[in-house]
Amino acid sequence: MAEAARYLLYFQYCGTKYSGVMKTPSHQPIPGVQNYLEGAVQKLRPINEVNISISSRTDSGVHALCNSAHLDIQRKEGKPPFSEQLLVDALNFHLKPEPISVLKAFRVADNFHARFRALSRTYVYRLAIGCFHRSQLPVFERNLCWPVSNGPLNTDAMNEAAQALLGAHDFSTFRSLNSETPFKSPLKTLLQADLTPGVSISLQQNFHSHLEFWELTFRSRSFLYKQVRRMTGALVAVGQGKLTPRHIADLLEMRDSRAYPQNIIAPPGGLFLKNVEYDEKDLEVEESKIQ
Known part of the structure; x- marks a missing residue:
C-alpha cells in the first residue's frame, strides 16, 4: 500500500460568509472554511479519509491573511505523493469560486503537528x-x-x-x-x-x-x-x-x-x-x- 504523505498548508480566506475556520456538521446551514478545504482534498481522490488539523481557530467573520493546517494524503498504489506545487494548484482549482486560497504547501515529517509546533x-x-x-x-x-x-x-x-x-x-x-x-x-x-x-x-x-x-x-x-x-x-x-x-x-x-x-x-x-x-x-x- 502506498505511503501517506503529510503536508503543511498555508491558506488564506475572507471570513465574512463562514461560521469560522473550523469544520461544522452537515446539518448546520453555514459551513466553516475547513468544510471547503476537506471537500477540495476529497476531489483529489485519496484512499484515506482526510482530516485537516487547523493550527489556529478563527471565529465567524474573522479573516486570515495566512492560517495553516496539516493533513495526510495517501494515494493509490503506484502513484507517488503529490509534489508541493501540484497540491497547491489542484486544491485551488477545486476551491473555486470560494474566497479561500492555498498559498503554499510543504511536505513535512509524519509527526509534525500544525497547532502544537507553532512558535x-x-x-x-x-x-x-x-x-x-x-x-x-x-x-x-x-x-x-x-x-x-x-x-x-x-x-x-x-x-x-x-x-x-x-x-x-x-x-x-x-x-x-x-x-x-x-x-x-x-x-x-x-x-x-x-x-x-x-x-x-x-x-x-x-x-x-x-x-x-x-x-x-x-x-x-x-x-x-x-x-x-x-x-x-x-x-x-x-x-x-x-x-x-x-x-x-x-x-x-x-x-x-x-x-x-x-x-x-x-x-x-x-x-x-x-x-x-x-x-x-x-x-x-x-x-x-x-x-
Whole structure:
C-alpha cells in the first residue's frame, strides 16, 4: 500500500460568509472554511479519509491573511505523493469560486503537528477613523475594518496602554467565557502589541481621502478565546478617552472576565490572522521521502 504523505498548508480566506475556520456538521446551514478545504482534498481522490488539523481557530467573520493546517494524503498504489506545487494548484482549482486560497504547501515529517509546533501567531486588527458606520466606508472596506470614530484617536495613549499588555500575564479579564475556558490556562506571553498607521485596500481614495486607517498588531504563541478582540476594544476605548492606560493595567490585575467593560469588544470584521510561525527545521523533510 502506498505511503501517506503529510503536508503543511498555508491558506488564506475572507471570513465574512463562514461560521469560522473550523469544520461544522452537515446539518448546520453555514459551513466553516475547513468544510471547503476537506471537500477540495476529497476531489483529489485519496484512499484515506482526510482530516485537516487547523493550527489556529478563527471565529465567524474573522479573516486570515495566512492560517495553516496539516493533513495526510495517501494515494493509490503506484502513484507517488503529490509534489508541493501540484497540491497547491489542484486544491485551488477545486476551491473555486470560494474566497479561500492555498498559498503554499510543504511536505513535512509524519509527526509534525500544525497547532502544537507553532512558535507564534500574529493577528492584525484594522481600524478606520473618519466615520462611525460601515455604510460610510468604501465598499471594498466593509467587513474588513472597524469604523471607530469621526475624529482622531489618542494614538499615543493607545500605544502606552498596549505596553501594559506586553509580557507574561494572567489574561483572564481579556478572555470571553465558553465551554473550553475552564480547561485552558489564562497565562499567556504577549510578544508584540503596537499601533501603527495602516493603508486602505480601497481603489476609491479620491472619494474617501478623509478616512484614516490604523493597525493594531498582537503576537503570542497562543491566545485565549476572543482575547485579541477584547484587547482591541479596550485600547480603542483608551483612544476615545473612555478608559485610561492605567485602566488597562488594572483590568489585567483583576483577572476576572466579568470585569471587562460592557459593549466595547471589537467586532470580528476587522480582525485578520496574519501569520503562523514555525521553526524552519520543521519545514524540511528528507529528500528520500519526496518522489
